[in-house]
Structures are given as C-alpha cells and as structure tokens.
Amino acid sequence: MRKAMKSCVTDMICNHNNAMFILIDIGAFGFQDLMKDYPERVKNIGIFEDGIVSITAGLALSGMVPTVYGITPFIVQRSLEQLKLDYIYQDVGGNFITTGAAYDFSKLGYSHYCPEDVETLKTLPGIEILTPGTPKQFETLFNQCCMNGKLSYFRMIDHCNQIEVDVEYGKAKMLKKGIRGTVIAFAEALDVTIAACQNLDVTVLYYTTASPFDLETLKENIERNRIFICEPFYQGTFLTDIMPVLSTYRIAVDGVGVPRQVMRNYGTKEDKDVHIGLTAQNIYGRITHFLEREL
Template sequence: MTQLAKERSDVCLLSGDIGNRMFDHYKEVAPTRFLNCGIAEANMMSMAAGMALSGLRPVVYTITPFTTTRCLEQIRTGIAYHEAPVVIVGTGSGLSYAELGATHHSLEDLAILRSIPNLQVCAPTDSLELEAQLREAISEGKPTYIRIGKKGEPDLLTDHASLGIGKAHFLKKGGKVLLLGIGPILSEALQARTMLEKQDIQLAVASMGSIKPVDNEFLQQCVAEGYSHWISLEEHHRTGGLGSTLLEWFSEQQINTIKLTRMGVVDHFVHKLGAQEYVRESEGIDATSIVNLVQSL
C-alpha cells in the first residue's frame, strides 16, 4: 500500500481501528489519504463507496467479519450495485483468530460475497499473490474482495509475473488425486504431500487464488490431465465456498467422471478455543487430515 500510494495519487486507505502502527510508513507517504474510521465499519464502507465514485481508489482494511458481514448492505448496495472501484481486504480470515471465538471467525464470507453481482472474490495463497491481485484490482477499477491470513504465512508461489485475479497455478503435480486449495491453508496441503511422499503416494496440489472469477481454462486443463479424484481445501465452511464453486462448475460443464471431496469446516459454529493449528486439526482441515483422506482414496 505504501508503494501504491507513492505511485498513484488516488490511492486511499481506510482502516477499521486496527493495526494503526503498521501503517506508519504509509502515513509518512500519504498522511491525508489515511482514515481511521473506528468501529463504524458500515459507515467506513459507505465512505469508501463515495470516495470511489468521486474518482479515488480506496482500500478498506479490517478484521474479516467486520469488513464483510457487519456491513453487507453497504457492500451490496453502495459498492457492488454502483460498480464502485473499492478493494475490500479482510485480514485474519478463516480461523486465524481461533483463540477469540466465533465472533472473530470468518467461515461464511466467500459464500455470501460471491453471490453478489459485480464483486470479484479472491483468497490469495501468499503475499506475492496478494500484491498481484491488489495491483490488478486497483488498476482495473473493479469492486473486489480479498481475504487474507493474519501474519507470517510462508510465500508458496514463485512465479510472481503470472499471478493475478482469476489465475490458478499448480504447486506440485503428480498422482491421480488433485487437491485444489484457496488461501494460506495450502501450506497444510504441501505438508501433507511431503508426508505422503514418504509412503510413495503422490498428491498434486494447486492454488485457485480466486473463486470469482474462476480459472476455467486451468480447470479444463486439470480435467484433460486425467486426475480421477479432486479434493477442495478451504478454511471456510464446506457450504458456498470453493467446494461449492467446483461442484457448480462440474454441473455447468456436464462433467460426471470426476469425484470431488470437499474439505472444510462442517456447518456449525466452532466453539473450541485455541491456536489456529489446534482448531484446524479439530475441524479436520490440517495436514494429517489430508493425509488420512488421500490414503482412504
């Protein structure tokens, strides 16, 4: 954001009372283009819509539930309906804030926001993909939602030049089973692949990057390469996210030769408290759970 503020005089940053010290460098570059909107996220979203319709390129940033479901009407009517060029960033998505309980989980956001017209829905795997998607969203001026992790997730994608919205990538190829994931949880898939290799089992792993738009050409390539069983992996409810998107794609393409198993949180509120790794394990979306599933297949 600091670099974008240097490059473009229309880039603005709106924060919902979070991480203000992390924006110190940005504020040195663009002090008049940073607004701490406090815990008034619906107002913040309406402000961003108005700024966008006035020729600016606002980026809205706060914890995912508070930049999505708390201000859903403002996203739908103020931004998407008017095709206002706002980028909405939800930080700490999925179970990143697992120790704070269900109010801070975001396991419904993909399902809800991908149903809204005109809105791109992204979940970058790492910081490299995030940067590419952010630049593209601001450059093209399309309403865009980007869900990210909390902090410290490893960079998993190396080909920075080919990253962007609606672009999927293989991380690893091989075997008959293909895991398609979205977001930082793909680190669990790569760990599972390493564990499976010790048992002479190959697992192909791919990053989708976004589910609206979905990379139709990449999915057709996966079909052509003959993977007989697909697994979808997401730090989100099984309902309405990546797994549901793939099922819809199969239906639209009239593909009935591939089996799909969806890995995600089942349809319930998660009451367990603890580290993200602990809750991922308890919800069956960690590396060991992936290994067990692949073995059973």
Template sequence: MSSTTTTDPVITSGSASAPADQREAFYGLLPRLLADDDRLVVVLAAVGAGYLDVPEELAGRVVDVGIREQLLVSTAGGLALTGLRPVVHTFPPFLVERPFEQVKLDLGHQGVGAVLVSAGGSYGWPAGGATHFGPRDVALLDTLDGWTVHAPGHPAEVEPLLRRAVAGDDRVYLRLDPTSNARPADVTDDRWRVVREGGCGLVVAVGPVLDRVLAATEGLDVAVLHAVTVRPVDAAALRAAAHVPEVVLVEPWLRGTSSHLVAEALRDRPLRLLALGVDRAEHRAYGEVADHDRLHGLDVAGLRRSVQGFVAAQR
C-alpha cells in the first residue's frame, strides 16, 4: 500500500446551510474566509483539492504542493514568515506524523503560526488502511509547545472554531472527525462543560464521542464533562467537576493521550484514572468505522462495560 494517495474518499453532498459532515463544512467555509481576509492562504497536498470550489479571483491564494507533505508544512512556515496566515489541510498522518520535523522547526522553532486542519480522524476512511489512520496526532503535538487543539463534535462547530483560529497568529490544530454528535456544543469559548450530573465518578468525553458516552452511561450515577478545545486543558472545569477520585477519560485518538494532563490538573487530589481511546496494538483491519469503534471499545456497548466496571470496582 502506498504511504500517500491522490484519491479522496467520497463526500456526501449536503445543503450550504446544513453540511453533511465536518469536512464538508470546512470546504464550504474556506472560500468565504479567503474573501474576508487578505492574509489567508490555503495550502494543500492534493487531498481536498477536488472538493474546494474557490472563485477565480481567489484561486491564487490556494497552493497545492502535490503529494509532498514535508513541503506542505515548510511552505506554510515560509508563508507565515511573510505575514500571511496559512490554513494547511490533509489527513492526520500526512499533516502531523510524516512532516513532524517541519511542524517542529518550520513552525515552532521559527516562532510562526498556522492553522492545521485534518480530516479523517483516527480511522475515518477505513478503505485507506493504516497509512491513512491518524490516532497519534495529538500525542505528537503534545511534545511541542504552544499548540491549541480543537476537536469539534458537530459540523456546526467548525465555523466558529475555524474563524477564531484564522483570526490569530498562533499555532492551532483543528481535528475534523467523520462522526458527529446529534447537536452542536457551545464553542463560544474554550471551557469544558458539564452535560450530566452524577456522584460516583466523572467521565470526560472529548469532541465527537459525547453522544456515545451519554448513551453508554445512561442510568449510571456518573457526571459527564464535554471538552471540545482540549489544548489547553480546562483545569478549572475539570477540578470543579471531579468530586470523587474516579475519572474516566474518553478520547477519539490514542488511548491515554491526555492522561498526564488530567493527572497534572488533579495532582493534589486522590485519583483513579481510566483512559479509553484507540488501542496502541496493530490490528491490521479495514471494515467500516463502526467496526473500528467496536474493536477499540469505543462503541456504546464497549464504553458501558468499561465505565460500569471501573465505577463498580471502587464500591
């Protein structure tokens, strides 16, 4: 299997007012952002080029470097040095893993910003196989300084998060997922919000896993705290919601990625932490997204088994 591809997965079309998914919302918004902000430039590495409908007068601010992911990020770094605001887009492994040295040096070391926007989540296009799976992206960015990370859980959250990101000059990662919650969350600020009260534990649901967490914990005496902006961690909200030592962290990427940050936020308290997410084991599976959710215990039944067993063990 090739490590990159020029073939995009098919996007289901939706109306302009109600995009079918987060990625479609992103593509529909970009032409408007380009028209609104002369600083903005979009940098692609083949992925997405066929879906972006930009008027001819704005086409000069869309740069497609082809299947050259290191060049993708280096180009963004150079553009940022000139005062432009790059929006850089491809699948997570081609945006963070392959060009990690360029993310580290051409953005971080040079002290310039960009908005990295991925699509596909951890395994959102199973037909692409392991080369297109991206569960390690946030863990890698955690080794660097100064990154804001958003994990939207609904197509309607993409616009406010992206508009806020392009208006700044910092380094932002917007991680689009192929699955979404039924309703958008309030993303007017970066606060984590309690969506269910409970007394025997706290479940932190990150981005698009919220609906599954709510279904899995139905009838259990646990609180649910929802996080969309996960870097920086909202330590104040976490501390306010963690009334007992039992905390379950459910992330749509590599299991345990945020464990050290949760532990740091609660460092002066007793803590029993269960981290759920994408397994580190190499499963070598294709199938459908739902199959991967089951494989990693991120479906409703798997989450309920894990949360219920963990909370029951402390009694």
C-alpha cells in the first residue's frame, strides 16, 4: 500500500500547484527525489506531529492543500486537539495519511498501536475517514478525496486483503446476499470475513469509508434483524452509526474486534489476530452461534 500511496502523492504534487506534502521523518528516504524536484512543496519536517498539524492548517487557510504522512497514534492521539481546533473549527481541508493501523507495528510496543484511531477521529464533525483494504482501494479513495477541500484521514495497512473489491467513497459494497443475517466487514478484516461466511447463508457488506457511514445500504440489507460486525479496530466503534436502525427495529448486534484493553502479548500481527479472535475460524464460530440464538 505504501507504493500506491507514493504514486498517488507524486501525481498530486505534479498535477496541482497548490498541493503540499509534509513528511514527519518516517518514509522520507522514499521521497528524496520528490523533495529534490519540488523543494518548496515537499518537505521532511521531522518528528513534530502536533506542531505540524497547526502549521499545515495555516497553509490550508492560505489556499494550499496539505497532505501529512506519519505514524497512526502520533497523528491521531498526540495531535487530536490540533486537528479539532485548527482544521475542524477553522473549516479547512487537508489530508492525513498514517501507517501502523491497529497493531501493524506489532513488535514496537503499545506506543505504536492505535486500534482506537477510527473511533477517536469520528468525534470530529465532518471528517472523512477512509479505511482501504488494498493498494488499489487506497488509490481509488485518495484520488476521489484528496483535493475536495475536506479534512480526510487515510488509514494505511501493511497486511492487505487478497480479495479485490471495486469501492467508491461513501458507499458500502454488497458482496454476498443471504437470508439468515447481515455481516459487515471493514478494511483488512474482509479476507477472514469472506472465508468465515463462505458456507453461511448471510448477506456480507464491505465498508472502506468509515465516515461518513453509509447507513442507507445497511438499512436496505438487514436480514432477520441480525447484524454481525467484523472490525479491525476497537469493538463497538460503529454502534453510534447504526443506532438509528436499532432504535426503530428489534435488531440483535454482535461482532468481533479489538478488545478495549492494553494488548500486552508479544508476537507478530498474525499472533495478535489469533489472540483476539480476528480469524476466519473464530468468526465462523461466533456467527454460527449468533445466527442460532433466539431474539
């Protein structure tokens, strides 16, 4: 996905004279040529996340379109107040691309984890939150959103889906139609969700836009009043989004996601997936039990 990101950013800088790209040290080596060719609009500022959010908001107020690239928790958590005050309150647009996802930096400790990123950013009114699952999906979403004048957050992942799906900003994609329940998959959870649902008579919806949330597609495809959510972020991140349908109908909701606790176990990203149950085998068992429950 980093290669797709580099290609998209390069095209943006080459084709838009008001576009700027700001690196926060990480990834700077890969953009040396771009920094040399466009020294006024491509810069490596160094480790200065909260400060650079405010600086780039000032650039946005002057008519530039800034894009910032950094590590997820250092942008989302360390700089949240600056995103709120300097972007949302000032009503200016820009792009923030982060790497690390929930725990892609699995061996660097909890300081580099951020399963709370989507839920945290959803507290900012009007932000666009894009969660592509493949490099192609990143390209699609970035090209649709990067120059639209809004604050856009692009969540990059290292462990991409093998299943490719054509996506569109702001829209869920129905991948399978069934009658026993509805299963929602987000971002990189698609592969394990599809594997888990292969022999289940369920509807499967795939979301790569976390905000704004496509509630209409969900409302049109709730089967047997059951919704099961597979989310590679904090479990329950989207309960507020689906609240309107829960308050109207008698609907059961369950799912799998990252538990709201400090992840103290060691190992690879795959080890952590197994530990918290983001595997096809566990999801299949959970959905099967969910479908058989009395409402």
